[in-house]
Amino acid sequence: MHTDVASEPALRGTPPVPPAVPVASAGAATPRIDFGERVWRLRLGPSGPSLVVKAKPALVGAAAVALIGILAVAAMSLGSFTLSPGEVLATLLGQGTAKTELVVISWRLPRVLMAIVIGGALGISGAIFQSLTRNPLGSPDIIGFNAGAYTGALVSMLLLGGGFLATTIGAFAGGLATAAVVYLLAFKRGIQGFRLIIVGIGISAMLGSINTWMIIKADLHMAMMAAIWGSGSLNTAGWERAIPLLMIAVALVPALMLLARPLQGLEMGDDAAAAQGINTEPAKLWLLVIGVCLTAICTAAAGPIAFVALAAPQIARRMTGSGRVSMLSAGVFGALLLLGSDLIAQHALAPIQLPVGVVTVALGGMYLMWLLFREAKRS
Amino acid sequence: MSLTPTASKAATPEASRVPADDGLMRVNSRRTAGAVAALLLLALIVAGSLLLGSREVNPVIIIEALTGQGSTPDHAAIIDFRAPRTAAGLLVGIALGLSGALIQALTRNPLADPGILGVNSGAAFAVVMGVAFFGAREMGQFVLFSFAGALLAVSVVYFLGSRGRSGGTPIKLTLAGIAFGAVLSGITQGFTLLDETTFNAMRFWGAGSLAATPAGALGWLSACVGAGTLIALLLSRSLNATALGDDHAAAMGASLGRTRVWVVIAVTLLCGAATAAAGPIGFVGLMVPHIARWIVGPDQRWILLYTILLAPSLLIGSDIVGRLVIRPDELQVGIVTAFIGAPVLIWLVRRKSASTL
Structure with missing residues (x-):
């Protein structure tokens, strides 16, 4: 692998760094660190703080972001009132007519923003739960959040006959209460991944039984409405729902940045994380709280959309060729997955509007299959 | 780490052999006693399943009915309804438990249930297709669709997960199962949510009922469960090696590829038949192997034996409860299992001895 060093400087790690940079042992040559892959080192001034950026994740991430932009413009162009991409961009820059402003800004933009933010948030929460439990099947589902949210929504829809707001509140309350119960039942001198998984399985199974029972006993039409909510849908998206979602999402960003390092440490196990100086129990609690918050705002806005949290970190890991799950790339791929799925959900069977959760499951599954297929071919 | 005591024992064979064997015998006799107790529990629950229900029946009538005497409506009820239902509970319980134990041993993932190889999503997909395109309406008609769907889905998952030089590693099989299962369940859900007839059929099938x-x-x-059980028992030694991790298992001479193929065949037979007969009942296969492992330790031979005894106990016990709690109506067994099983599971995992996989 390290045969032809001269012709492959990129493989050896850093691009040439000015030799004038002072090194601790004065006079020694600049050490060339082998990162095992191509990296870029960004440095502020000759001896300022430096940042090592891995090339492949950065390039893949940039491509994914560009694709999100293209899909977003496409989502704002297509529909019963079709616009050209140029018209969409002009409208976004404030150059549109009253009619295009109504279509793009009032109707389609909030839905696109919600798809991006919810997809990103679900991807990040998936990364958190998979690292925390060190299990590729980990997702916010394991703490019972979605099962509890569905129970809460079913109770308020089917038993109390509540409208949209009541359903949202019911889902929120049900999800949070379930997460709290699972956490408390799994807590015993700290949280251990395996115990959390088992308690989550148990509580989710019980709630799943209640949900099945309510669906069976309900009037057929009402049960179907509830099931459509339960599969997650952006069909009722609008600014009144997008604005609170965006505000909370932005508020959570600093917390996510602070928790990125503890999460990386915990992925190597509690002991290794503690050896790195991470205070593991508070870090785990905060990660759980943030992970649940992210899931909760998504569920409140669009219902429990399945599979994004599970698939996005795995897709991101395989696309970036990285050995670990990173929150940033999981978020980017989550946003891409949900935005693409929503485009299909709206237009594949038009005028029938599918719930987006149905498409995320099928599309995410197909994508994961293709990745596995490709990986197997290469090995 | 565990090599150190073994090595020191080998150095002084005379001194250590007797106590070591004695300890093993003590452990095994405790395990045997536990197995006998589990067998008695199962017998008790089977008897209860024949006795209890919406109609009160005298035990004498049950014995008469089972030995082919008597022809009152009570006798007929036993022969026509309760006995087949109990037998189905026994077979489905064994099948779900064993397939769960096999899949957990193979993937070494505590979240793995027998459905992870695509059995449940394949069955549900085929049943929806049956309802939507072939006019199937009755539970009896779903059986064939369900079994065929399970077989096809697992074949695709195995093909997808075992490509490449490393073969079907647990992680690849798991991910392939999730991925293909997701595609199928997305399509299933799409059909279900767009058509009220399909939705209505699926909400009852999906609950799982004996x-x-x-x-x-x-x-x-019984043919499928018998064959699957035989394969499972023959595999138990190889599974003990598999539990050490792929590299160690290979070093010990276990044939990983062959073991995996047979596990997949056994799981498909067992779980496919159970799902065809009773609908997707998820929790039994997930929970009972965990509990069996916490009772008897990591030896797969004992785990499989305990699972065979405990899983039908949970399933038939839940079925009895489902028949009794809201008489004259019934709760589907798939709904009750979680309510009986989950508290036990949570209580056990909070004890210190609960081990991971």
Whole structure:
């Protein structure tokens, strides 16, 4: 692998760094660190703080972001009132007519923003739960959040006959209460991944039984409405729902940045994380709280959309060729997955509007299959 | 780490052999006693399943009915309804538990249930297709679709997960199962949510019930479960090696590829037949192997034995409860299992001895 060093400087790690940079042992040559892959080192001034950026994740991430932009413009162009991409961009820059402003800004933009933010948030929460439990099947589902949210929504829809707001509140309350119960039942001198998984399985199974029972006993039409909510849908998206979602999402960003390092440490196990100086129990609690918050705002806005949290970190890991799950790339791929799925959900069977959760499951599954297929071919 | 005591024992064979064997015998006799207790529990629950229900029946009548005497409506109720239902519970319980134990041993993932190889999503997909395109309406008609769907889905998952030089590693099989299962369940959900007839059929099928098992299904159900159980028991030694991790297992001379293929075949037979007979009942296969492992330790031979005894106890016990709690109506067994099983599971995992996989 390290045969032809001269012709492959990129493989050896850093691009040439000015030799004038002072090194601790004065006079020694600049050490060339082998990162095992191509990296870029960004440095502020000759001896300022430096940042090592891995090339492949950065390039893949940039491509994914560009694709999100293209899909977003496409989502704002297509529909019963079709616009050209140029018209969409002009409208976004404030150059549109009253009619295009109504279509793009009032109707389609909030839905696109919600798809991006919810997809990103679900991807990040998936990364958190998979690292925390060190299990590729980990997702916010394991703490019972979605099962509890569905129970809460079913109770308020089917038993109390509540409208949209009541359903949202019911889902929120049900999800949070379930997460709290699972956490408390799994807590015993700290949280251990395996115990959390088992308690989550148990509580989710019980709630799943209640949900099945309510669906069976309900009037057929009402049960179907509830099931459509339960599969997650952006069909009722609008600014009144997008604005609170965006505000909370932005508020959570600093917390996510602070928790990125503890999460990386915990992925190597509690002991290794503690050896790195991470205070593991508070870090785990905060990660759980943030992970649940992210899931909760998504569920409140669009219902429990399945599979994004599970698939996005795995897709991101395989696309970036990285050995670990990173929150940033999981978020980017989550946003891409949900935005693409929503485009299909709206237009594949038009005028029938599918719930987006149905498409995320099928599309995410197909994508994961293709990745596995490709990986197997290469090995 | 565990090598150190073994090495020191080998150095002084005379001194250590006797106590070591004695300890093993003590452990095994405790395990045997536990197995006998589990067998008694199962017998008790089977008897309860024949005795209890919406109609009160005298035990004498049950014995008469089972030995082919008497022809009152009570006798007929036992022969036509309760006995087949109990037999179905026994077979489905064994099948779900064993397939769960096998899949957990293979993937070494505590979240793995027998459905992870695509059995449940394949079955649900085929049943939806049956309802949507072939006019299937009755539970009895779903059996064939369900079994065929399970077989096809697992074949695709195995093909997808075992490509490449490393073969079907646990992680690849798991991910392939999730991925293909997701595609199928997305399509299933799409059909279900767009059509009220399909939705109505699926909400009842999806709950999982022993009441719907057609009496004629018992023959092939027992054939599938018998074959699957035989394969599982023959595999138990290889699974012990697999539990050490792929590299160690290979170093110990276990044939990983062959073990995996047979596990997949056994899981498909067992879980496919159970799902065809009773609908997707998820929790039993997930939970009972965990509990069996916490009772007897990591030896797969004992785990499989305990699972065979405990899983039908949970399933038939839940079925009895489902028949009794809201008489004269019934709760589907798939709904009750979680309510009985989950508290036990949570209580056990909070004890210190609960081990990971």
